[in-house]
Amino acid sequence: MLLRLSLQSLANRRSTALLTILALAISIALFLSVERVRTGARASFGNTIAGTDLIVGARSGSVQLLLYSVFRIGNATNNMTWESYRDIADRPEVAWTVPISLGDSHRGFRVMGTTDAYFEHYRFRGNAPLTFAGGKRFDDLFDAVLGADVAADLGYKVGDPIVVAHGLGAVGFTKHEDMPFWVSGILAKTGTPVDRTVHVSLKAIEAIHVDWQSGARTPGRSTGADAVRAMDLTPKSITAVLVGVTSKLKTFRLQRHINEYPQEPLLAVLPGVALQELWSLIGVAESALAGVSGMVVLTALIGMVAAILSSLSERRREMAILRAVGAGPSIVGCLMILEAGTLALAGAFTGTFLFLAGLAIAGPIVDQAYGLYLPFSLPSGREFLILAGFVCGGILSGLVPAIGAYRMSLADGMTVRQ
């Protein structure tokens, strides 16, 4: 009966109550969205590379190796020799290897030399393989496979010619224009740095550098594209290798072996560990975001308390009536807590609904545009705890008007003194 009356009382003040619930709902929806984006970003980040057991490169820092080999950020300080690569690839515990070679660019996008194995073994987001939106893998020496963003930003289609620039500037001064490439395929969007990469074969990288030495064209030498085809294009060095092992148990043994490789200083890192390390560096922004949305929730709760408090004076009559029929001051106070709890609960439900609706609409768009995968699912685990905490916070903040009502009903007694 009391619960019903308290709901009726709220319904009686429905415009204020609805606005309060709306404010709470929006704040909760915002908080949940930030939380989902946070975990989504983290997962997307962690899923940038999957299925690879070790990343091997010249000895540097593990984060640096990860940055240039996977995220195409920065440069390798050193390459590793082809001999070392062959040595590692031939070890019994190695199931597959993907050699990669970086250093050239095409209109601001990195060009990466690799092999067919890359399309076979590169995995992202829970083991998804690379798929083609159009065309096929590189077949010919001068075939190139474009990431989705490269093709979209530059408007390339399968069959278009492209010229690779030497070095990494957006406007390369020296171009490999004597050896143009043709787009053989375009990859589907992945939401990883793959989208922003131009893939060519390792041999092609070697081919366009035939006449180059120490980063500059050798004057007077110009080998034609046809002549190049006849040459032995086995690279002398590569930038890094992605390695898959035959059994996970052998990962650490292989890692130790590579890190202690006598012929050359090499570094092997576990992608997951390095990603974690990198995330801890950029996780500060994530905490700031969560902090801001937490403040929004707090503001909404304060707004709710203010709304209830301002209703108190016009409800003195109501309290006097309740006192007259035998309700103690504590019951009058409890009604305020009940009201705050009801509002918070309604806010949490509405907010969750808003959040899910927004997610259903915006989720696929965000995935498409930013490659940020936000799973559509009911709040779970941490998010549910946040909701529960919010409702508890609402009930707790009901203490403020509850104490006010308690005092008021004690002072007023049975008659309202104003």
Next chain:
Amino acid sequence: MTEPSTPSAPPTVLLEHVAFQWPGSAFRFGVDRFRIEKAERVLLLGPSGGGKSTLLGLISGISQPQKGLIELLGTDLAKLSSAQRDRFRAEHLGVIFQMFNLLPYASALDNVRLGLSFAPKRERRVREKETPEKAAARLLTALGLPEDIQTGQPASLLSSGQQQRVAAARALIGDPELVIADEPTSALDGESQQAFLELIFKQLDRSGSSLLMVSHDERLSRWFDRVIRLADIKHREEAPDAATS
């Protein structure tokens, strides 16, 4: 009309040497001796602002006197905890205010049932005969509130006369031993005043409850067993000792 009280039955209300002062206020109020017997109908006359409402607050146990004895049905209110006093009020008292008696958003029927919400014994007494809904509806009908407006619409839509009937029904449901009314007819015109009082008295006859009504309107006197002027029971000179409680 008066039923002589048996000597064994304790008086419904007994006040002796009561002194009261609102905390932080200069208003002092004292009553030397005041008594209402079982089934007695008492009209307390006095000007507004004379302390009538304060007296009702003391009798209903919402306010506590600094000094003196207040007994209801033989129970010393000072010996009860505040929660027990709230319960005691719920079980044994029905209260009708001057106006704004009702929760405006609740239906008339719910407002009447509210009278039982904090009084399990009173509710049990009702349930021995009928459901609280039926009892409330029966009372409302007896007090002249048409059945079609008893539920389904908030009490705020009722006229002030209808609202007072609902308030009376809430005070009367479950036959509390004492009904307290604070100028319940002041919002009504002369004719409806009389009709309203007649309806209440009819219910009181059935239940054998006592009635204490305060008013400034002497014309009501003829309906009551006893008329007391506030000035006669009030004790102004003797300042209450606020230090003791």
